[in-house]
Amino acid sequence: MNERTxxxxxxxxxxxxxxxxICTAENLVYERPGTLLDVTMHYCPGCGHGVAHxxxxxxxxxxxIQSQTIGIAPVGCSVFAYNYMNIDMQEAxxxxxxxxxxxxxxxxxxxxxFTYQGDGDLAAIGTGETIHTCNRGENILIVxxxxxxxxxxxGQMAPTTLPxxxxxxxxxxxxxxxxxxxxxxxxxxxxxxxxxxxxxxxVHTPAYVRKxxxxxxxxxxxxxxxxxxxxxxxxxxxxxNWKMTPVESNRWVKEHMLPYYPLGDLKVPSEKETAQ
Amino acid sequence: MKELRLMKGNExxxxxxxxxxxxxxxxxxxxPQSEVLEYLxxxxxxxxxxxxxxxxxxxxxxxxxxxxxGTGKRVMTSSSSxxxxxxxxGISYIACAELPCLIVNVNRGxxxxxxxxxxxxxxxxxVKGGGHGDYRLIVLxxxxxxxxSDFVPLAFDLAFKWRNPVMILSDGALxxxxxxxxxxxxxxxxxxxxxxxxxxxPKDRERNIITSLFIEPQKMEEVNLKxxxxxxxxxxxxVRYETVDxxxxxxxxxxxxxxxxxxxxxAQIGREQGIKIGVFRPKTLYPFPSAALNELSRRVKWILDVxxxxxxxxxxxxLAVEGNARVEFHGRMGGIVPTPEEIxxxxxxxxxxxxx
Numbered sequence: 001m002n003e004r005t006x007x008x009x010x011x012x013x014x015x016x017x018x019x020x021x022i023c024t025a026e027n028l029v030y031e032r033p034g035t036l037l038d039v040t041m042h043y044c045p046g047c048g049h050g051v052a053h054x055x056x057x058x059x060x061x062x063x064x065i066q067s068q069t070i071g072i073a074p075v076g077c078s079v080f081a082y083n084y085m086n087i088d089m090q091e092a093x094x095x096x097x098x099x100x101x102x103x104x105x106x107x108x109x110x111x112x113x114f115t116y117q118g119d120g121d122l123a124a125i126g127t128g129e130t131i132h133t134c135n136r137g138e139n140i141l142i143v144x145x146x147x148x149x150x151x152x153x154x155g156q157m158a159p160t161t162l163p164x165x166x167x168x169x170x171x172x173x174x175x176x177x178x179x180x181x182x183x184x185x186x187x188x189x190x191x192x193x194x195x196x197x198x199x200x201x202x203v204h205t206p207a208y209v210r211k212x213x214x215x216x217x218x219x220x221x222x223x224x225x226x227x228x229x230x231x232x233x234x235x236x237x238x239x240x241n242w243k244m245t246p247v248e249s250n251r252w253v254k255e256h257m258l259p260y261y262p263l264g265d266l267k268v269p270s271e272k273e274t275a276q
Numbered sequence: 277m278k279e280l281r282l283m284k285g286n287e288x289x290x291x292x293x294x295x296x297x298x299x300x301x302x303x304x305x306x307x308p309q310s311e312v313l314e315y316l317x318x319x320x321x322x323x324x325x326x327x328x329x330x331x332x333x334x335x336x337x338x339x340x341x342x343x344x345x346g347t348g349k350r351v352m353t354s355s356s357s358x359x360x361x362x363x364x365x366g367i368s369y370i371a372c373a374e375l376p377c378l379i380v381n382v383n384r385g386x387x388x389x390x391x392x393x394x395x396x397x398x399x400x401x402x403v404k405g406g407g408h409g410d411y412r413l414i415v416l417x418x419x420x421x422x423x424x425s426d427f428v429p430l431a432f433d434l435a436f437k438w439r440n441p442v443m444i445l446s447d448g449a450l451x452x453x454x455x456x457x458x459x460x461x462x463x464x465x466x467x468x469x470x471x472x473x474x475x476x477x478p479k480d481r482e483r484n485i486i487t488s489l490f491i492e493p494q495k496m497e498e499v500n501l502k503x504x505x506x507x508x509x510x511x512x513x514x515v516r517y518e519t520v521d522x523x524x525x526x527x528x529x530x531x532x533x534x535x536x537x538x539x540x541x542x543a544q545i546g547r548e549q550g551i552k553i554g555v556f557r558p559k560t561l562y563p564f565p566s567a568a569l570n571e572l573s574r575r576v577k578w579i580l581d582v583x584x585x586x587x588x589x590x591x592x593x594x595l596a597v598e599g600n601a602r603v604e605f606h607g608r609m610g611g612i613v614p615t616p617e618e619i620x621x622x623x624x625x626x627x628x629x630x631x632x
Contacts, residue, residue, distance in 0.1 A: 088477045093369050096342070107299055
């Protein structure tokens with residue numbers, strides 16, 4: 001053991017003692033939301049899913065709507081979302097989350113219904129359901145995690161993969177002449193009269209996390225108005241399949257994903273429209 | 277109230293859905309069953325508040341059914357052969373997640389886009405599990421407009437009793453033809469909440485999860501064993517069939533749905549000519565009435581199975597008969613409906629050909 005490691009271990013030990021003395025009830029400013037189950041997530045270190053799950057459950061807690069909320073998990077990395085959220089949930093077939101959500105919301109119009117879907121699920125196999133659900137103006141929230149890759153199946157090209165981006169099925173980089181262009185589905189959804197609030201957010205920095213949470217809070221509040229579909233795209237990362245460290249992947253989000261998928265609101269209801 | 281009306285089979289089925297307190301219908305137009313969607317769009321919501329939604333595809337319809345069925349409501353969809361093919365993935369999910377629902381197939385001729393005329397080519401798909409994995413639907417086969425109505429509340433009751441999807445397997449002729457139908461009294465929509473339903477988690481119960489994903493092999497096998505145990509119980513208790521003139525029959529016609537009706541006529545003409553023919557009609561194609569048919573097969577000389585396909589139910593007939601009697605087959609395809617004379621002629625042909 002060299003001197004340097006010894007030093008860092010000592011420091012680590014000191015930090016632990018300090019942490020224990022700090023972790024007291026009166027110092028608590030931030031804790032796990034009650035509706036987020038206290039279990040280890042299967043997501044890779046640094047993945048944005050955990051943050052997005054947490055934000056959703058924070059909002060459900062803050063609005064006190066656990067007993068009135070039904071969530072839909074997709075097929076993809078977040079197929080197990082129901083293992084983490086302490087609410088009634090359904091797991092839908094690949095791409096069909098918004099159809100299942102439509103079925104639920106139509107028979108239980110007073111409940112809050114949301115889907116949570118990745119880019120393959122929502123913007124490839126489920127494009128038809130996505131467009132028609134939003135076009136019917138179903139009063140649900142769609143949370144769309146866009147990390148430009150199929151995560152669960154091991155990093156294949158997604159409809160949202162950037163031009164030139166390498167994946168296991170575009171090993172030389174996505175060639176738009178052969179494989180087409182990345183689909184900006186939030187932009188499409190925003191043009192539909194049935195969508196009410198469409199926004200593109202991110203969770204790679206604390207400031208963006210807070211903005212994303214605000215968008216979620218608004219979306220649940222809007223759902224009560226019954227005026228159409230709320231759609232939140234979250235531009236996220238995939239350290240494992242991008243073959244980067246979490247920090248590198250977050251930098252990549254900023255430098256490569258955001259120029260193609262710029263953040264901000266794509267459709268905002270007017271004050272008159274949001275009046276109760 | 278009870279009512280006698282002259283109706284198309286598809287309309288009678290739709291009316292029966294309203295009267296049996298159905299909560300929601302999701303569907304997509306396809307001939308020859310579009311009247312179901314049309315009739316419900318016109319009358320259902322205003323009468324009972326029932327949800328009626330035209331989906332963007334049959335794929336969407338069946339997944340809307342999945343979602344709504346997961347809330348414990350009485351939900352259904354209907355389609356015809358190509359549309360039912362599109363639904364198979366969803367049906368497999370529904371079967372695995374053990375959700376009750378009604379799926380109606382007004383069978384048309386295939387394969388492919390085929391024809392809009394009646395056929396029975398979807399027997400295998402309905403009875404053997406058209407989607408992936410080991411699952412079963414309870415399959416009811418109406419043979420009249422009356423049964424197009426009567427089987428709807430029966431289907432819902434069976435679906436909830438067993439938490440299993442139920443299919444009514446009809447055909448283009450039964451859907452389109454008009455007959456008088458004795459409509460049953462309207463039942464109110466249910467308000468009871470199923471304990472397993474996803475309706476929002478109250479403080480005092482664990483969360484409900486509707487899923488067909490069991491990634492650990494041990495758990496997945498457990499789920500399969502549970503499903504299989506359920507199917508064995510269904511096979512014991514839910515068999516339904518009809519026998520006509522079977523007591524003294526020397527020759528037996530086996531057929532389901534519309535073809536059974538035609539067989540009745542063939543048997544009647546045959547008897548007038550001194551040939552003792554009986555007709556055996558399964559009303560449940562799954563569970564198949566194997567024991568009853570086996571019993572009957574010991575008392576007849578041989579059996580002629582008639583279907584509007586290349587020979588599908590005949591496989592179950594042969595399995596049930598276990599060699600007790602010879603089983604011959606006559607089938608028409610592509611939307612051709614056999615006539616009573618044709619069926620009787622086939623039977624006589626076999627007789628003169630040495631089978632007696």
